[in-house]
Every structure is written in structure tokens, then in C-alpha cells.
Amino acid sequence: MRIVRALARHETRLLVSLLLWTARRTHGAGSGRVFFSYARGEGPLMFGLAFVCVIESLTMSVLLRDWPTVHRIVLGLDLYTVVLVIGMHAANVVRPHILDTDTDTDTDTDTLRIRRGAHVDLRVPLQQIAAVRRELRTTHLRAPSELDLPLGARTTLTLELAHPITHFTLLGRQRHIHTVRFHADDPASLADAITRARTAPSPLPDRPAAA
Template sequence: MDRRVGVAGVVSVGGRLVRHELRLLGCLALWVARRRQGGGPGRTLFPSARGLGAVMFGFGFVCVVETIVMSLLLSRWPTVHLVVLVVDVYTVFFVVGLYAAAVVRPHVLEPGAVRIRYAGHVDLPIPLELIAGVRRELLLTHGKAEGVLNVDVAGQTSVTVELAEPVTHLTFLGRALPVRTVRVNADDPTAFVRALNDAVTRARSGSGPVPDPPG
């Protein structure tokens, strides 16, 4: 029984990894096409990847340089060279895919909920009626704490969302974690806080969804 459970767990993790890679591939296609996920009538997008570009570019540049250097060093061993080349090319794809996913999957304020998203592995819907408070709060370091989800970009968050009741966040490997405080980053934290507070107020008063922004 334990063995079957272990095999099922491995298969589940493998499936999540495959879906994540496919999601990154789809995000790359959207990024090249200059499109974003989640838009539509009654929905407002709030990007959060502004501070990520320089970090990812630097990391990607290092990976490219490493690929070239390793190709020169391993040219006498074709098999080893091929294996290392595949790993290095995949690493470059992964870095670019993560950045593309962060760009094309911004936070989404939609009727009745806000979706907190990051890259290809975070997508947490939060019902507006569960939000107890929203504030702009710049934090540069994040320690792990029970009930707190940090969705940081380059180690930074700028908005803190407090919940009246916990919501369940599924980690990358499928673990369910109850969270009551969500810290996220937004390119325009003031606009995000204002829009989210307005949406919460409207949801509590029963006056309907937030209208689309002008223009």
C-alpha cells in the first residue's frame, strides 16, 4: 500500500512538472505575441514583473556564456558535450520561460475575486468577501511564517492582503497550505491597492462588479 502511494506521489509530481513546462512554453508564445492571460470584460490586469527583467537577463547571460565555454571545453568528448549542451539549452529556456510567464500572467481583478499570480506556478483566487484589509507595504526580506504566502518578485513585495478566513494555496508540488496573509508585488502598488479596496467595498455593498478602467 505504501509503495502504491509512493508511486502515485511520484506520478503526481511528474505530471505537475510536465504541466508546468507546457505552461511555460505557452507563456513564451504569448510573450512573443505581446499578449497577456486573464484579460476580458470586467477584468483588470495588474502587472508585477517590472523588477524581474534585469535579474533574469543577467542569469540568462551567465547561462549562455557557460554554454559556450562548456562547448569549447568538452569538444573532445562528443557524448558528454551533447548531454551538457542539452542541459544548458534547457536552462536558458527555463529562465526565459519564467520571465515570460511572469510578464503574461499578471494579477487579475475579476468579478467577485482577485487572482494572485506569479510565473507559471502561482495562481491563487481570493474571494473579495474574504478580504479584511489591503495596504501598500514595501518589504525586501521575507521569512517563512505559518499562514503567510509571500509572492515576491526579486525578493520584494509591495502590497499586503489580510484575509478574514484562510484560503488554500497549492504549492508547486501540490501541497495544500492555508494562508490568511498574502504579500505580493505590483508594478503600480498604489493603483492595485486602490482598485482592490474599491472592489471589496462594492462586493460588500452588493453594488456589482468593478467597471472596466477608462481607455
């Protein structure tokens, strides 16, 4: 039952992302937040997959034309699959990485929000980042304490954390992560922004009130 609920939440996020994409809105917008996209390279692949699904739907319609009940069921499932595929691309677009450095709050709350569509939304406090580097990888070996979020089979940034942080998978499994590899369309800009945010001077304390 827990798995069913998790999958239902995921599909709901895909459908919401599709609505946000249609409305040209970004999920997580707010003061002091800078967005970094990562969906540019995978767009053609996702639309190609949606096109294949449409062709498959048309083919099944021809093959099942003599069984109207089965035809309607299969057509409904095929159309829903097309919507979910487009929703996956929409989620990549409207849920970018976010660097949250709101100057109106305590700097200890500054975070990097690493996202991958509708199924990963990892919040990394900036003070937990030990190092950030540009690193192109096209192969990824699974390791218990590493989180790889490739897009188009590649990652372009690597974060090393000072202390492990907790990550929950799509189905709710808990993992402790000390290395995160992910993709950004402009990895240099994101790496520079993270470095600047981590090394920004602390705000000066208020002057004591006059006696």
C-alpha cells in the same frame, strides 16, 4: 510520480508563457478583468541569468569539443535551461495579477487573482479580503498561515483575509492562508482598485413587474 507530473506541468506552463509572450498576448484575458503587472523589476536579473547560462554553454562547448556525444547532450541541456530561464520571465509578464469584477455576474464571484509566474495562481474572493495595505518588505519570515510572494526579494502589498483560503503549492501541498504578501509594479493603483471593488454599492434589485 506526483512530483514528476507537477514539475512537467510547470515546465509546460513556462513554454506556453513563452509562446504567449512572443505573440504579445496575456493569459487570463476576459471581460471585466483588469491587469496589474509585477515583472518590471526582475526583467534585467532574468536576462542577466540567461546571459550567464549562454556563456556557460559556450565554455562547456570548448571544454567538451573532444567528446562529441557528451558535447551534444550537454549543449542540449544548456540550451533548454536558457529557454526555461527566459520562460520564467515570460511567465511573469504574461501572467499578471487580475482583478475580476465582471458586472454581468454576481458580485460574490468577484475575485483578485494573485499570480507569481507559472507556479502561483491564487484566487481570492473579494468578500474574503478584510484589509489591503501598501507595505514594503524586503525580509520575510516563514509562517504556516502566511504566503509570501516576493519579486526581487521584496513585496509591496499585504492582504489580510477574513477567513483562511486554501492554497496548493507547486508540488501539491495544501496550505491554509490568512495573510498574503505580494509585489505589484504600481501597488497604489492595485490597492485603490481593490478598495473600490470591495466598497462598490450592490446593484439595485429589479423592480417588481406591474400587476
